Amino acid sequence: MHKKYTPYSLCALLALLLLLPLCLLALLLLRTPTKTSAKDLLSGTEGTDRVILLDPGHGGEDAGAIAASGALEKDLNLQTALLLRDLLVAMGREVRLTRSTDVLLYDPQSDYVGHKKEQDLASRLRMAQETPDALFVSIHMNAYPESRYRGLQVWYSPNDPASALYALGVQEKIRTHLQPENTRRVKRADGGIYLMEHVTSPALLIECGFLSNPEEAASLCDPAYRQQLALLIALSLVECAENAP
Numbered sequence: 001m002h003k004k005y006t007p008y009s010l011c012a013l014l015a016l017l018l019l020l021p022l023c024l025l026a027l028l029l030l031r032t033p034t035k036t037s038a039k040d041l042l043s044g045t046e047g048t049d050r051v052i053l054l055d056p057g058h059g060g061e062d063a064g065a066i067a068a069s070g071a072l073e074k075d076l077n078l079q080t081a082l083l084l085r086d087l088l089v090a091m092g093r094e095v096r097l098t099r100s101t102d103v104l105l106y107d108p109q110s111d112y113v114g115h116k117k118e119q120d121l122a123s124r125l126r127m128a129q130e131t132p133d134a135l136f137v138s139i140h141m142n143a144y145p146e147s148r149y150r151g152l153q154v155w156y157s158p159n160d161p162a163s164a165l166y167a168l169g170v171q172e173k174i175r176t177h178l179q180p181e182n183t184r185r186v187k188r189a190d191g192g193i194y195l196m197e198h199v200t201s202p203a204l205l206i207e208c209g210f211l212s213n214p215e216e217a218a219s220l221c222d223p224a225y226r227q228q229l230a231l232l233i234a235l236s237l238v239e240c241a242e243n244a245p
């Protein structure tokens with residue numbers, strides 16, 4: 001004789017079935033740490049807090065590329081890097097800068113401009129070596145004799161495999177959210193970019209856009225556009241820290 005369910009026992013069974021997922025959810029919540037920082041929410045992981053060493057290219061006597069409007073690359077590099085610093089600090093990251101003012105980093109005794117440039121790069125490299133586990137991020141603006149070229153492009157150092165991961169992250173984030181027409185690919189810096197060749201920790205150089213393209217130069221000179229750019233770069237660096245070795 002098989003057992004018959006009364007209306008009361010059916011009700012109890014239904015109540016149990018309804019309560020079971022709630023009990024499981026409660027158990028899950030109890031197991032979840034309640035203290036979550038903004039950094040945890042952004043990165044989702046612990047132990048990937050590399051110091052980020054931002055390197056605004058050029059400075060002082062070295063203006064870098066010059067837009068038709070007269071805007072100087074060294075100033076745009078610094079303004080972008082300072083924005084990036086503020087955003088990364090707000091995300092809980094430790095950030096340092098190779099320069100935070102309009103200077104070229106050379107020995108004041110030096111009078112030959114070529115030597116000043118060499119000393120400047122050596123100073124930046126020394127700062128990278130003094131923070132050996134840092135993520136080194138150079139900020140530059142591009143220029144080319146033909147004005148039609150445009151679009152952000154990231155170069156990466158061959159010395160640490162994590163460099164390519166960060167470079168891909170930035171390039172893809174910009175393509176997805178800011179420049180859907182940008183088909184540029186990240187490039188391994190095999191020669192000609194001194195800091196990418198010599199920095200041994202993860203390192204990338206972001207060419208934020210072409211000052212030789214009037215339309216893109218106008219965007220790069222627009223503080224609102226630079227904020228967008230800096231925010232997307234900051235987010236991609238923080239997100240990539242989850243997966244970087």
Ligand SMILES: [Zn+2]
Pocket residue numbers: 057058064065073140141
């Ligand atoms: Zn440059």
